[in-house]
Structures are given as structure tokens and as C-alpha cells.
Amino acid sequence: KMDFVPTEHQHTRLNPLTGQWVLVCPHRMQRPWSGQEETPQKNDLPEFDPSNPLCPGVVRGNGEKNPIYQSTFVFTNDFPALLENVPAPPSSDDPLFQARQARGTCRVMCFHPKSNKTLPVMTPKEIRTVIDEWIRQFKDLMVKYTWVQIFENKGAAMGCSNPHPHCQIWACSYMPTEPQTKDQHLREYYAKHGTALLDDYVAKELVKKERIVIENPDWLVVVPYWAAWPFETMLISRNKVRRICDLSQQEINNLAVVIKELTTKYDNLFKCSFPYSMGWHGAPTGDLTDEDVNPWTLHATYYPPLLRSASIRKFFVGFELMCQTQRDLTAEQAADRLRQMDGRTHYSLH
């Protein structure tokens, strides 16, 4: 009988946060690729572009003029997906035609006045102002909204429609599907084990040492055992922090250092401005603020699409959409690559 070798033999792995299984097929990295090639994004934007509506002092489409901002700058999206005041759809008792009210708001947050200052080339101090702004926004929105989603779409390959470094904050009057599912799995685990799933996970990864990318006194970056995207990572609080607004000054300082290191590793991997979507998840807010927060651990997830080079990405299409996510290298292989990558000096500064 053959021995099982995870880097050779396909298998499935459970994501305990969603209950979904991922198919891992490492032997598939060898297949030839003659499909779509991405245009690699380089870190070569001009500092300022008078036609870019996110730059300081520029007049946006709706006639509003941006201030000459010096660090971060937040405004309500001119074309928000979620508006504050919309009526509720009529209720229906047909299980096949169910609609619900959705209220919310969408904000855009610029990281820095200069268009060429992406996170890996910002100083830890500049990144700190970004984190401080995340916390300020979160505190402002959490009073009213059940879910506050801070997320960044970076790069054209991840649907980013403006190259100026920025993120978005969408707040909802309800629990969206993904956090809802996660909340349920975290609470079930907590009810059964009396501990937070991700607190336990952090402790185990620190012992196993197979998927660690960055170890920091307050934070752990791992390629999760159940990663779907090729170089997916989770950045997890080591201190049982439940929401981003509960971070201490030291944790914020260390987070700035970790974000700089992780995004530098990403950019260095294929020598390009590495595309990804990232977002923060922590305990729900608004009307759910007073529920038990202990099942939750604050974490950010990075979903980067590139697989083999700056121009070859992984597609989640036919089989993935119809059946289950499939990946072409193991989480351990991805973690090895990222761990060994230089996290100090950005390739553009060599």
C-alpha cells in the first residue's frame, strides 16, 4: 500500500469556519497554461494624477472637491451599493421568493496622499495612521450597524477600479451570509469546547510550525490549513482580541509592522504590486454588540489570485463554482515560499 504524501496525493480539507471542503491537488502545478495572462501591475504610478478622483485636491464626478489631505481621507462612496434609507420589500410566505430589507452605507478610505504609496512602501508610522483610521471608522459605524466590513481590493485583477491606494468600509443593517456562517461555526465550537476556535487554531499552528509565515508578539500570519486561494493568508490576533476597536497601542504598532512585512513578501514573490482582496472579521456589532464575543478572534484574511507568476492567476470557475474549490499547491508549500521570501526590503528599492 502506498503511503499518503500530501504534496503528491490529492485530498480534501475542511474549513472549520464555513463547513466547506477544499480539494487540494498539488500534482497539478505542472500542467501547461495557454489561457488568460494578467497584466502585471508595477509600483510605478506617478505620485499625483489630476484626473484621479481619489487624489488630494481633485474634483470628483459629483462636483465635490477632495481636501488636500495629508494622511488618510474618508468619504461616502459616490455610487454606494448600500444606501441608508430604503423601504423594505413586501414580505412573502413563499420559501422560493424571499426578499429582505438591506440598509447600510459605503465609505471609501484613501491610505495616503501619494498614489504610488502602497502599504509595503509606506513606513510603519504611516501604516499606523491607516489602522487608527480603520478603528475610528469602525467605532463610528458599529453603534448603528450589525456588520462593519473593512476591505481592500488591490489591483485590477481583483476588480479594483482605482489604483490609488485605498480600501472600502461597507456597513450593513444585518448579518451578511459569510459572517453569519462564520458566527454560527464559531459559536458551535465555543459551545462544545469552551474556547474560541481561532484562539485554539493559533496555539496549534505555533506548535506545528508548518504553515507560519510571520510570527510577531501580538500577531500570527499563517497560510490556513484549509486555504483556497494559492497564497491565501490569515493574520490573527494572538491575544484573544475580539474586535478591531479593542486593540492596544502596542498591538497597533505591531500590526503596522506585520502588514508591512506581509505585503512586502507578497510583492517580492512575483516582483509586482501583488493583487489581493483582504478584509477584517471580528465579533458583530450594532444590535448584536452585547452578544457573547468570546467565540470570536479578530483576524484579517488575504485572498490573492496569483498562482505561478505576476501574470498567471488561479481561476475559480467550472468545477469550483459547481462543486468545490480546488487548489494546485498545498498550504504548507505556499507557507514555505512566503516564509522564505524577503519581508524587509521591497523589490522596487533594490
Next chain:
Amino acid sequence: KMDFVPTEHQHTRLNPLTGQWVLVCPHRMQRPWSGQEETPQKNDLPEFDPSNPLCPGVVRGNGEKNPIYQSTFVFTNDFPALLENVPAPPSSDDPLFQARQARGTCRVMCFHPKSNKTLPVMTPKEIRTVIDEWIRQFKDLMVKYTWVQIFENKGAAMGCSNPHPHCQIWACSYMPTEPQTKDQHLREYYAKHGTALLDDYVAKELVKKERIVIENPDWLVVVPYWAAWPFETMLISRNKVRRICDLSQQEINNLAVVIKELTTKYDNLFKCSFPYSMGWHGAPTGDLTDEDVNPWTLHATYYPPLLRSASIRKFFVGFELMCQTQRDLTAEQAADRLRQMDGRTHYSLH
């Protein structure tokens, strides 16, 4: 108080097959786009390309020579994600590190000897040979495998790595996550109502007439109420057929006509070879063949990414990955556009 207008007011809709909610934001179609543009695929490939490993008579990478095939041609993928004989991972009782065995096979199926013969420009008779081959493959694989997934990735935008018209058939020794979830929802509905969810859905859509794209004696094409992709459609059996292998000759003939009409509408919508991923779902097979098939209704789903033009697609990124799928036009608006589109004459033949 404002009245609720679905084409103006954002709301969420339930997908009863998955239990997930989709956020619908029709007012968002107006926002400007300066993000990634796709290269529209035209129907202008040469009939034959001696360097394309899917063409008749060409020698593939592994040294095998394709026959001079006249209609369809099926072979085992030279770089399969799923192999037949792989050992099982060691079992673990840690809920955070769960892996399972996955066995299977992956086949590639060419639709036609000519590279420029996509489905909309094939004759119904030629499309029939494709359906006949789907059924032959399904019957062959269903004996051994629990889930047989027939799917087509069309176009570079949907990760298709070879432009010769083809689909794939991946068979698994287990129920993958998506069919598993669907199976559960269908069985719960059946237990409660004594009818198949999609049989009921078809009956209701035929009365409502708001989302119908094509009505055929044996088939219904609708943009589902809970559609996620901009012009997503479901092609559903009207006759309570449970698996693709149970189709009658007449149903196969009518299916060929519907596929030609639907793919012609798609191509005509933005005057390009419309990219999509599609796949067939019906009752499970293999060790599950003898379970009650009545909760299931045979259907195909089409996921096309284009939103506004041949070059502007919808991205499911930050908010969608972290929270929930979000769409920019209502299912009814998309159905209207597709219904009104010419389904008889392909734009390239004008």
C-alpha cells in the same frame, strides 16, 4: 413612506438551494468604471490549428496523437486534478485539521472537430451529438462515482485554457461541497412539502412570467430570482427528469434547440463569444444511486461574468468574498434583456 421598487431599492434575496442571501443593488449600474477591461473573444478562430492539442490529428504534450475525430472526442485529462488511485490521508480527531480521501477522474470532451464551431453556431443535430456524448459519459462514470460533474469553462475570462470548443467531466468518489449543500436543501424542502423544490419553482415562474428567457415544451430557461452573476440563467427540466441519463429522445432534441437559442442570445447580447462557466446538476450517483431521486430536478446553471459590455465584467471580490454576493441589476432586468435578444440568428452571420 416610500414604496418599495425592486429596480431602485437595494434588498437581499434568498437562494433556497444554498441558503445564501444575495445583495441586489440596481442603482449601482450607473457608477463609472476605470478598472480592468477584458479582451473580447470574437468568433474568429481558424477551423484548424496544428499547434492546438485539442484539434483532430494533433499530437498532445504526452506524445499521444488525437484521432481524426468527426464529431465529439473524449480523453482523460493529461494533467488531471483527480486521480483514480491515491492513498487516504491519516485520520485525525482534531476538528481544526480534517482531511479526507478524494479519488476520481477528469476527462476532456471536444464538441466538434472545428475550432471555430462553438455551440451557438453548431446545428441542433451537432449539438445533439454533444448531449448524447454527455449522457454516454455520465452513464459510464455514474456506476463508480458518487458525483459526476459535466461542466464547460468558455472563454479566457472564465479560466478556459484552450479556445477549442470543449467541456470537462470530473467524477468524484464523494459528494463535493456544493452538490452536498444543494442535496441537503432539496431533501429538506421535499420532506416538508412532498414536492421537488425546482419542480415547484418551474411551475411558479411559468405563472409569474417575470424572469423567463426561453420557454420550450420540455425546458424552461430563467434568470433565477436569486441570481448572483449578472446574466446567470438556469435551464431546468419541466418534466421532473432527475438525471441527465433519463432524458427521452424528444427531450434531447428540444434541449439541443434550447442550448442553441440560449448561447445565441448570449453571444448577441454584447456581440462577442460570450464567456461563461456552465454545469449540470442532477441526483447523485455511485453509492447514492438508490437514494430517493424525487427531491432532485435536472438542471444546468450558466454563470457568465460580463456585466456591461464585451469588455466589462462583474468582479466578485472584497465585499463579495468577505460578506455576500452583490449584483448590480435585478434578475428581472437581466431576463428582460435576454428575452428580447435575438435567439435565432447569430450576430456573426449577419
